[in-house]
Amino acid sequence: MHQEQPPLETEPVAAGPRPVRCRLCGRPLTGAASRRSGLGPACDAKLHPAGPDIRTRRHEVEQDALPGF
Known part of the structure; x- marks a missing residue:
């Protein structure tokens, strides 16, 4: 009664670090x-x-003297 399912096809795993992409571009x-x-x-x-x-x-900026000094 129990039927075997065919094996799932998987993509080959590439060696090395997973490519990371820029979140903006x-x-x-x-x-x-x-x-x-x-x-x-x-x-x-x-x-x-x-x-x-x-x-x-x-x-430098030339400034006038304050009044009263």
Whole structure:
């Protein structure tokens, strides 16, 4: 009464690490830091832009003296 089922076909397992893709654009990630974060360098820069460099904004400004001094 019990019939045997045919063996399930499985895809061959590739040796090596599983390919990790960027969560934003889908490109394969190769660097260890990119694989950990899940974002490629270009996409990471889009989501987390570097802050402005405050040194470039500083400059001397001529000011008038405060009244009373």
